[in-house]
Amino acid sequence: MYSRKGYAPNSKDLNYKSGNSSEFQEGYTEQQQQQYTNHLKQLKTEFEQRWRKTPKFPIAFSELDRVKTLGTGAFGRVVLMKHTKSGKLFAMKVLEKEKIIKMKQVDHTLYEKRILEAIRFPFTVSMEFSFKDNSYIYFIMPFVPGGEMFTHLRRMGKFEEPLSKFYASQVLLALEYLHFCNLVYRDLKPENILIDRNGYLKITDFGFCKILQGRTWTLCGTPEYLAPELILSKGYGFSVDWWSFGVLLYEMNAGYPPFYANEPMKTYEKIVAGKYRCPSSFNADLRDLVRNVLQVDISKRYGVMKNGVMDYKNHKWFRGIVWDAILNCRIPPPFVPKYKNPGDTSNFERYDEEPIVPTSYCRYESEFLEF
Incomplete structure (x- = not known):
């Protein structure tokens, strides 16, 4: 088997209504898109307002109790936390200052914090609170109990086409929103997509996301999902996210990515050549879209x-998708993760628990002064 491991939407998130939308209308008209563009303009204005503000948090870090580790990564871990007063659950991303410094990711980390504080969209996670101490910084976000898309994709082997189409429509809308806010995401993959308790998804991990005006040249992302122009250091824009969207489309429907080799350089060669084969299970519309x-x-x-x-x-492959209904989470999801209770972590892998103990003195204070 191919292996690569390197909160619930509601009417408060977004309640957009197109002037002539219909639950049964095919496609999307220019008029609908123009109306939606006006709505995106409002969302962008709100993003910019939050970007300029320094948020004030109504809770103290001491009010959060550690429950269980949900995941680990290069800089730290993600831990399930419980607010002692309200009982509300959160996912806390714990990042070690020393590791961030060693891997020269300070700017990316500070950028991620500001972006998470400013974005608000049904299919992206957002920052609830943030804290720092002598050794660590903490991102507090909603707990999304369904686990990673990656986990479910591996369990199922591949997604049935209606489920792939359901997920793809949400990712498409999320990218449209991010790009409208001048944000390039740069790390789209099943590991960075969470499934909520209601079956809808949330894009997470904005460590490579940045505000883009013009072009950028930074090489970042996951090998199988990198766009040719990024690999070739040509300078790139939002086009890299759409390429990654194509890789995601392929992987959801096939169970494996279109470009893969045992060594990253060989993977890059295949990507730059743009040669891949579609499985026989792909119908004509899906092949054309990919x-x-x-x-x-x-x-x-x-x-x-x-x-x-x-x-x-x-596009013909998206025939039957009612975009406004997807946006407002009114379409019954083809798949809902098993979910026993609010603190159920069965959709996440098990990890050994390690203590999070800050040092007695403040480390790298100047580097994280703006956090």
Whole structure:
């Protein structure tokens, strides 16, 4: 088997209504897109307002009790926390200052904090609170109990097409929102997508996300999901996210990514050549969509051309998707993760618990002064 391991939406998140939307309407009209663009403008204004503000948090770090580790990574771990007064559950990302310094990720980390504080969209996580002590910094976010898409994809082998289409529509809307706010995400993959208790998803881990004006050259992301222009150091923009979206489309439907080798360099060679094979299970519409997204020539890649996201929203593979209903989480999900109680962590892997003990003196105070 191929292996790669390197909160509930509600009406308060978004309640957008298109002037002529219908639960049964096929495709998406120019008028609907224009109305939605006006709504995105409002969301962008709100993002910019939050970006400029320093948030004030109504709880103290001491009010949070540690429950269980949900995941580990290069810089630290994610831990389930419980607020002692309200009983509310949170996912706390614990990042060790020393590791961030050694891997030269200070700017990325500070950027991630500000982005998480400012974004608000049904299919992205957002920051609830943040704290720091002598040794660590802490991101407190909603607990999403369904676990990673990666876990469910491996369990199922591959997703049935209706489930892939359901997830893809949400990822598409999330990328549209992020790009409208001038944010390039740069790390789309099943490991960074969480499934909520209601079956809808949340994109998480914004460590490589940044505000983009023009082009950037930083090499970052996951090998199998990197776009050709990123690998070739040509300078890139939002096009890299659409390429990753194409890889995700393929992997959800196939169970493995289109470009894969035992060594990263060989993977890169396959990506730059743009050669892959679709499984026989892919129908003509899916093959056509993947072909138009995994397009080495950026000028021909869906999402980047003149019609923008409309090339997706009106593509035959997305036929039957009612975009406004997806946006407002009104479509019954094809799959809902098993969920016994509010603190159920059965959708996450088990990890050994390690103590989080800050030093007696403040480390790297100047580097994290702006946190």
